[in-house]
Structures are given as C-alpha cells and as structure tokens.
Amino acid sequence: xxxxxxxxxxxxxxxxxxxxxxxxxxxxxxxxxxxxxxxxxxxxxxxxxxxxxxxxxxxxxxxxxxxxxxxxxxxxxxxxxxxxxxxxxxxxxxxxxxxxxxxxxxxxxxxxxxxxxxxxxxxxxxxxxxxxxxxxxxxxxxxxxxxxxxxxxxxxxxxxxxxxxxxxxxxxxxxxxxxxxxxxxxxxxxxxxxxxxxxxxxxxxxxxxxxxxxxxxxxxxxxxxxxxxxxxxxxxxxxxxxxxxxxxxxxxxxxxxxxxxxxxxxxxxxx
Amino acid sequence: xxxxxxxxxxxxxxxxxxxxxxxxxxxxxxxxxxxxxxxxxxxxxxxxxxxxxxxxxxxxxxxxxxxxxxxxxxxxxxxxxxxxxxxxxxxxxxxxxxxxxxxxxxxxxxxxxxxxxxxxxxxxxxxxxxxxxxxxxxxxxxxxxxxxxxxxxxxxxxxxxxxxxxxxxxxxxxxxxxxxxxxxxxxxxxxxxxxxxxxxxxxxxxxxxxxxxxxxxxxxxxxxxxxxxxxxxxxxxxxxxxxxxxxxxxxxxxxx
Numbered sequence: 162x163x164x165x166x167x168x169x170x171x172x173x174x175x176x177x178x179x180x181x182x183x184x185x186x187x188x189x190x191x192x193x194x195x196x197x198x199x200x201x202x203x204x205x206x207x208x209x210x211x212x213x214x215x216x217x218x219x220x221x222x223x224x225x226x227x228x229x230x231x232x233x234x235x236x237x238x239x240x241x242x243x244x245x246x247x248x249x250x251x252x253x254x255x256x257x258x259x260x261x262x263x264x265x266x267x268x269x270x271x272x273x274x275x276x277x278x279x280x281x282x283x284x285x286x287x288x289x290x291x292x293x294x295x296x297x298x299x300x301x302x303x304x305x306x307x308x309x310x311x312x313x314x315x316x317x318x319x320x321x322x323x324x325x326x327x328x329x330x331x332x333x334x335x336x337x338x339x340x341x342x343x344x345x346x347x348x349x350x351x352x353x354x355x356x357x358x359x360x361x362x363x364x365x366x367x368x369x370x371x372x373x374x375x376x377x378x379x380x381x382x383x384x385x386x387x388x389x390x391x392x393x394x395x396x397x398x399x400x401x402x403x404x405x406x407x408x409x410x411x412x413x414x415x416x417x418x419x420x421x422x423x424x425x426x427x428x429x430x431x432x
Numbered sequence: 433x434x435x436x437x438x439x440x441x442x443x444x445x446x447x448x449x450x451x452x453x454x455x456x457x458x459x460x461x462x463x464x465x466x467x468x469x470x471x472x473x474x475x476x477x478x479x480x481x482x483x484x485x486x487x488x489x490x491x492x493x494x495x496x497x498x499x500x501x502x503x504x505x506x507x508x509x510x511x512x513x514x515x516x517x518x519x520x521x522x523x524x525x526x527x528x529x530x531x532x533x534x535x536x537x538x539x540x541x542x543x544x545x546x547x548x549x550x551x552x553x554x555x556x557x558x559x560x561x562x563x564x565x566x567x568x569x570x571x572x573x574x575x576x577x578x579x580x581x582x583x584x585x586x587x588x589x590x591x592x593x594x595x596x597x598x599x600x601x602x603x604x605x606x607x608x609x610x611x612x613x614x615x616x617x618x619x620x621x622x623x624x625x626x627x628x629x630x631x632x633x634x635x636x637x638x639x640x641x642x643x644x645x646x647x648x649x650x651x652x653x654x655x656x657x658x659x660x661x662x663x664x665x666x667x668x669x670x671x672x673x674x675x676x677x678x679x680x681x682x683x684x685x686x687x688x
Contacts, residue, residue, distance in 0.1 A: 325515035333504035335530035
C-alpha cells in the first residue's frame with residue numbers, strides 16, 4: 162500500500178509517536194552513563210537522579226536570600242509576564258484586526274503603519290524599551306506585545322478582509338450597518354482565527370519572554386536558565402527547559418480544545 | 433401595472449471596458465423576471481447594479497419612483513449562488529439576524545419577549561421554506577439545497593420590495609433544483625414578490641419567469657470586443673396560466 166494511503170489508528174499513532182522520543186531518551190541516558198563512568202563529577206550530561214534532586218530542591222527549599230521557593234517563583238513570574246503579554250496582544254489583534262479588516266478607510270490609513278511595525282525585529286527594539294520603560298515588568302511585557310501583536314493583527318485583519326463579499330452584502334440587505342456587521346458578522350468569524358493566531362504566537366512569545374528575562378530580571382524561568390549557565394548547572398537547565406516545553410504544550414492543547422468547544426461551526430460541526 | 437423598478441439609459445463601464453450599455457427597463461410589481469445571456473454578458477453586473485453593490489456609470493435607477501441609494505439596503509433582498517448564509521449562526525439565528533438588525537441598532541441582538549417574538553416570526557418563515565425541523569443546525573451541517581432554502585427565508589423575513597436571485601440554483605443537482613423551483617414559485621405567489629433572477633439555465637428561465645430578458649451585445653467589434661456592452665436584446669413577456677393551487681414541479685432543471 163502506498164504511504165499516502167496508510168491509515169494510522171489511534172493506538173498505533175501513539176506507539177509511533179513514542180518511538181523517536183524514546184530513542185532520544187535512551188540515547189541521552191547511554192551518553193550520560195558513559196560520561197559518568199569516565200568522570201563521576203560530570204556536569205554536562207547529568208543523570209536523571211541528579212536533575213531530580215536539583216529541581217526537587219528548588220521546588221521545596223526556600224532560597225537563602227529571598228526565602229522564595231525558586232522554581233515556583235520563577236514559574237509564576239514568567240507566566241504572569243507571558244499571560245499579560247498574550248492577553249494584551251490578543252485584545253489588540255481583535256480590535257485593530259477587526260477595524261482594519263472591515264473598514265476600508267481604516268485599512269488605508271493604518272495598514273501601512275501596522276505592516277511597518279511588523280517588519281521591525283522586536284529584539285532590536287528591546288534597548289529602546291529598556292530605556293523608555295525601565296528594566297521592570299513593563300518593558301518585558303511590552304517586548305512580548307510588540308513581538309507578537311503585529312503578526313496577529315495582520316492575520317486577523319487578513320482573515321476578516323477575506324470573508325466572502327457576499328456575506329457583507331447580504332448583511333446589508335438584511336438591514337445591518339457597518340457597526341452591526343462588525344459586531345455580528347465579522348467578530349464571531351474572527352474569533353476562531355484569533356485563537357489560531359494566538360496559538361501560533363505562543364512560540365515567539367516564549368522567545369521574547371526568555372530574551373527579556375535573560376537580559377534584565379531577577380526572577381523568571383529565562384532568568385534562572387541564564388543565571389545557572391555560569392555554573393554549568395545542566396541539572397537545572399534541562400528540567401527547566403522541559404518544564405517550559407510542558408507549559409507550552411498545555412497552552413497549545415488548551416487553546417485547541419477551547420476552539421472546538423466554543424466554535425463548533427468553525428470545525429465542520431459534526432457532519 | 434405600475435413600474436416598481438425603472439432603469440433609464442444605464443451604462444456600466446470599468447475603465448474603457450463597457451459591460452452594460454443603454455439598458456432601459458421597467459419592472460412591474462409582482463413580476464418574475466428571468467435574466468439569461470451568455471457568460472460574460474454582464475448578467476451578474478446587471479444584478480449587482482440593481483442590488484446597489486455596484487454603481488451605474490451613467491443613467492438612473494429608481495425604485496418606487498425614488499432614486500436608488502448607492503449602497504445595498506433592506507428594500508432589496510438577495511440570494512447568491514454561494515456564501516449567502518452566515519456559517520457562524522444557526523438556521524434560526526440566520527433568519528432572526530435580519531429582525532435584530534432593525535430592532536436593536538446598538539447590539540444587533542434581541543432579548544426576552546422581543547427575541548421570542550422575532551424567533552416566532554423567523555420559525556414561521558422557516559416553516560414556509562421547509563426548514564422547520566432544522567432550526568438549530570449550522571449551515572455547514574446542511575446540504576446545498578437546504579442552505580439555499582435558508583438564504584431565501586433569510587431574505588424574505590425583511591419583506592424586500594424586490595428579491596434578486598443570482599443563479600440561486602446553479603450549484604444544486606437536478607432533483608433538488610426541481611423542488612426549489614416549486615418552492616420559489618409558491619413563495620412568489622404567497623408573498624406577492626417581485627423577483628429578478630439571473631440564470632444560465634434557459635429552461636429554468638422560461639418555466640419560472642413571467643418575463644424573460646436576454647442580455648447580450650448588440651454589436652461586436654472583433655478588434656476591440658470590450659468597447660461594446662451588453663443590453664437587453666430580447667424582452668419576452670410570457671403569458672402564464674392564472675395562479676392556481678401549488679402546481680407540480682414546473683420542469684426538470686437538468687439539460688433535456
């Protein structure tokens with residue numbers, strides 16, 4: 162049977178998906194064991210037990226200086242920044258995207274500006290943000306917003322602008338004006354796309370968060386990774402990276418679930 | 433009969449391309465005008481101009497004696513071949529939407545007793561098009577024929593002065609098309625509609641219409657084909673038997 166026609170069942174898919182992950186894990190364990198056999202104090206490829214102990218300590222024992230549970234304080238700080246950044250960017254994308262997508266005069270006036278902002282590499286703006294907003298939370302959240310909002314705005318505006326002209330005409334023959342078309346025709350159809358845009362923005366948002374934290378911060382997942390790098394503390398870095406990956410996956414899955422729940426019509430609603 | 437819709441010397445040009453030239457037309461209230469013509473003869477442009485989606489370059493169009501405003505409005509209902517219904521609203525929501533727009537300018541949503549009343553009116557209309565049992569489905573869950581029924585109900589709830597149909601049954605298979613012919617004939621009589629329907633199916637044009645209009649170019653310049661536009665080259669009034677009880681399907685839509 163041709164590969165394009167192979168049907169993969171649920172259990173089979175699970176098994177197949179586990180293979181590369183399993184192989185990578187085994188490969189790591191073997192390499193780690195070999196290095197430890199040569200040098201029991203090796204720091205580059207820590208054994209799972211070492212990583213467990215290190216992270217357990219960070220979860221359980223208060224820090225000497227701040228008396229915080231470091232792991233949880235880092236997670237909370239990072240999620241707060243990320244959440245704020247994603248939230249603000251999402252609202253902006255919805256509002257600006259709708260206006261740009263539905264109203265041609267607004268698109269003509271602000272379209273070029275949005276495009277202009279979108280092509281600036283956000284990291285290049287980081288110094289400006291630090292100078293203008295200080296080294297506090299505002300600059301970090303602002304970096305995330307500036308980094309992901311323009312792309313999301315353009316995505317939503319493009320989607321709304323691509324709604325069939327027939328729908329807009331039909332709405333007008335039903336008595337709707339610009340405002341009502343925006344509220345009842347464009348907004349609901351923009352929402353599922355907004356969730357997709359948000360999902361795709363998660364990756365860049367993490368990048369900007371960690372960059373901002375790496376450069377100027379005193380708490381946060383990115384800050385911690387870059388701090389302990391000085392001591393080659395791979396036993397902390399690897400679990401932290403895994404934890405970030407886990408958080409990102411949970412957010413991604415949650416957004417997908419939310420979309421199918423809230424907008425069944427956008428997902429081929431049970432034929 | 434007085435003319436409901438009047439086109440006087442209407443021209444439509446895009447740059448130096450002339451699509452319609454010198455279209456003069458009086459449409460009487462209660463008539464069912466079928467518009468036929470070869471592809472590219474400007475049938476759809478003709479419909480869009482009456483709809484208000486496009487503007488005539490020259491000439492005047494009056495509805496009930498008043499010049500048409502330059503944009504679409506609730507006095508002219510429309511059913512397109514596709515994309516006529518809102519995918520994010522249920523069948524009932526699609527029909528209620530028209531009532532909500534006029535009754536709730538700010539939120540375009542009705543609540544409580546007014547919503548009940550609007551839903552009752554909408555479900556009556558849905559019953560008339562045979563969608564009573566599908567009120568809570570989304571358009572994506574329905575067949576093409578059902579979606580067109582919905583689009584018709586949606587347009588009729590506004591009681592438009594004139595109903596414009598742009599190849600409304602073009603994408604449907606023959607059996608369904610025959611059902612839709614019966615439906616639109618019944619609704620036309622029941623609600624005393626004035627209908628303009630663009631179609632490429634000559635049989636459909638003659639079996640449904642009380643008048644058939646053929647759009648085509650009168651002249652053709654082989655070196656500059658775009659310099660002559662189409663106009664009504666044939667205008668055939670049809671005498672139909674007086675409205676009797678709902679008749680059997682008028683014709684098989686399929687090519688004979």
